Amino acid sequence: MNTHPYKPNIATVQDTWYETFGDRCIKTFKVVFDDEEVRDNWTHLPGQCAMIGILGTGESMISISCSPTEGKFLRFSVMRAGKVTKALHELEAGDKMTVRGPYGNTFPVDEWKGKNIITIGGGIGQAPLRPIIEYVRAKKSEYGDLTVVYGARTSADLCFKGEFSELAKVENTSCRLSIDAKEEDWPHYVGFVPALLMEINPSPENTIAITCGPPIMINFVLQNLKKLNFPDDQIYTTLENRMKCGIGKCGRCNAGNLYVCKDGPVFSYAMLKNVPEAFA
Amino acid sequence: MLDLDKLRALAKETISRDDIKYLIGWRQGTYGFRTSPHFVGNLEDAEQLIFSPLCSSNLATYLTLAEKRPVPRGAQPDTRRVAIMVKGCDSRAVVQQLVEQGIKRESVYVIGCPCEGIIDRRKLEEKVPHTLERVEARWENGKIILDLPAGRAAFPRDEIVAGKCLTCRYPNPVIADVTVGEDVEVRGSAGFEDINWLEVKNAQERWAFWRDKVNSCIRCYSCRNVCPMCYCAECILDKLNPAWIQRSVNVSENTAFQLARAFHLAGRCIECGECERVCPVEIPLSHLNRKLVKEVSEQFAFTPGIDPEAKPLLAGYRPNDREAFIL
């Protein structure tokens, strides 16, 4: 068993597919650890991240976009942006990548039992939200209503497109999708996510709101959640920053006195509102 | 001798103008022989302005270093000029930036300061160690006068000025909208005595010399950052893909780094010597630049940073350029 904090585990890509296309396309990887012992001992919860990479190229911190309830594999949805993610996008089924982790804290899923959950995502920001959606869905009886609000610039930019119609069929679950500008044959909302949130007008009563997306969207969603009278400790978000070590040593991921890799990535707004660099 | 009151009056007049954003000059540092770049935004700031043999920084760096924050929607960009105090060598940096269109002539207001030589802090601290009290200095009759805590002391200029000043051919600013003080005599030698001794050694000896120096480089990049001519938006040293130079610190990468840095200044280096002054591990970086200055001058009869109308050396050619080295 590998206990070395910097030594990655080798994993094999089982399946890949594109979520979106274009210059900054998003590709999803389904991976399985090569070492059976690692596979069996791996435990993660929604919200956590892992350092994934390619030997000889480097590593990137990517949120795990599947729930442990889905099976003994991991899923990562990666946007093609920098050196490592560009190299990752070259990988196909059967190729090797490295994974170490899981890193960071988790959504407090036990605390939330019995509560309604509303997730508000934008663009690639849906990736860290997907595991909590799947987790709640798998344990539906333990949680209240689940509302998924998700938007992107165009319908082509939506991730996990195929999953929402199935999801909407689950009892006490609703899915609201949005795109920024009108498109033909688009049956859902047209406009920005914060506005859609106001239209849905969720009650803060016994409800947890989780948001993730581009900084500008997060800012407006937070403002709107405050308008909807959500208390600070019922609002959650996940942060991201550049990371290298993942274990609170290399120093770069701090927002104020918090290390995003150790103290985060999941934070309640109650915790973040006094952290100066949180939304920088 | 420079009249500080006149300088400060000029500064006040300058920053009061509507077309000036701020003025970059020097002020006394926090201790000893230090001075610091000084950004004069109001009349009060102008009172701290100085110009003395201790004003080592080449302020032209700040013309390209200032980050451009996004202009808020609806707001007009601030197109006012930046006023900048320049010594002879610094003025050449301004000219070279103009040549390369790194800055526009209408965006700077140049205050020329003829200079008789800048103190090399390391040389002075060897003679006068442990000086905490702030010291003022001035040029007087070919000497440099220092008001030391122990009393006034006069040093022969050539003993304590930086190496670059001993070979300086342009002590008077080559570009200026206004000049402070009188023009001074050119005293620097036109030769390359500072590097000739190294050139005459054989290749093994030269490498032994450089290996030792380059080995101690800690890659803090202060030589690059302080250089008024290093203003690329993205430097090849920072590029990771492709990684021209690995981030690992060893003789191989350090040598590649120093060769890249020096070569990127070929035909551009204006010999302000800032790279060498700031190097925390005292690598004689000027030697590399001076070697290229020498070659540029001998092979192409070119001196950068003199003529704002000139063309960048390596962006042009003459059909009859020397090519004896080509097989």
Next chain:
Amino acid sequence: MSENFEPNVVAFLCNWCSYAGADLAGTSRIEYPPNLNVIRVMCSGRVNPMFVVNALQQGADGVLVSGCHPGDCHYMEGNFLARRRFALMRELLNFVGVDERRFNMSWVSASEGAKWKDVVTGVVNNLQEAGPFTEFPRKKIDW
């Protein structure tokens, strides 16, 4: 250096002249030393001086940059620009103590198969004398 030292030479050849010249040498069955690793570039003006430094770092014992004769550049002035650049780079390398035999530049046209042979033979012979490049290759760094 020993007689049998076979230097590793990285050659940047311009597509229009020198590469064709080397090709002609080959098709004309002119024999020349096989020590070259040829990298075809569109123009000698495309060769960044950092290519030379990088080649030395990565294990080359010498570098050859070859382009069209002055005036014959496919892009009018690429080789003129390269000439200035490498005139300086050569001096800089030499100044830090890299043997001047390690950096070579030549003009070889598409019809000069024989000249190509002479250039390569000269470069390789010189490098055999100079020996392996030991100053700053990455290989020497103890990881």
Next chain:
Amino acid sequence: MKLSKDKLADFLAAIPGKTVFGPQLSGETLRFTPVTRPGNLCPTVNNATVPPKSVVFPQTETMFRFEQGATDIRTAEPSGETVLFGVRPCDARAMSIVDNVFFWDVDDPYYLIRRTNSALVGLACLDPCVNCFCTSMGGGPASTEGLDILLTDLGESYLLEVLTGKGEMLCQSAEKLLSQASSADKEAAKMLQEKAAAQISRQIDPSGIPARLPALWESPIWEKISASCLGCGICTYLCPTCHCFDMQDETEGEESRRYRTWDSCMFSEYTLHASGHNPRPTRRERTRNRINHKFSYFVDKFKVMACVGCGRCINLCPVNIDILDILSQVGEQAL
């Protein structure tokens, strides 16, 4: 105990199986490098330009090796024991401060091995530099924190104070070279140490700084302080308490490695996201982060300030950005 200076070489030679690092000229400046000839040691002049952190936390350190295309990862555990000779008390204290980072939550395996396998022989600082302010930061020219042995230069000999078990082990192997120190020797050393402490003229009371910094987050002082900053890495690379690093992969032929190398929060790439977004876009944010990290965040996390007052950043900053000046501005600013 006492060690005669002419027996120093024998003392160092008597340390069995350990590599001795000491301040020696490397190029033009002092840094801690393996001592091959004790005559090359320069322990009495100013402090080394590069702090001894470079021995336990090398600027470039291989983490593991692998072959291109293979999946076999061979970690590169550091081996061998070291003795750091001539460490200044400020730098020794800095190491115990950095320990906090590398040993919180998960131990950093590389640092752990190097740190456990090294003994620190300190040398009291009898002629402090102009910019030393160790006494303000909780240390002093003869502070023993983090040291295993403290030497005090008595002219012809060193007074040797053994501070830890590790220090005792070192002395055992050289027992014959040591003599008993008289009470006069101890008295003399104490006098010299006190004189040195009194010689430190730069002072500040930093106790209020951590509480003031959050309130000054949006203060215009950061704009002013950072205006002249060049964004180079001198202040952080040469700081004995700065510990940030970058991890990169490198390939030479078939062989590859992942290594770590010092990084600096003053570089713009440090926080640059792959998307192009930078949470600290200008030198203002980066300077503010550096000061906040040392005097606020670090205190929040580890209850100690990440500054020992060695004065290197003041001495070597190209544009005279003076950390004491910043702290006094922070202290004086109206909240």
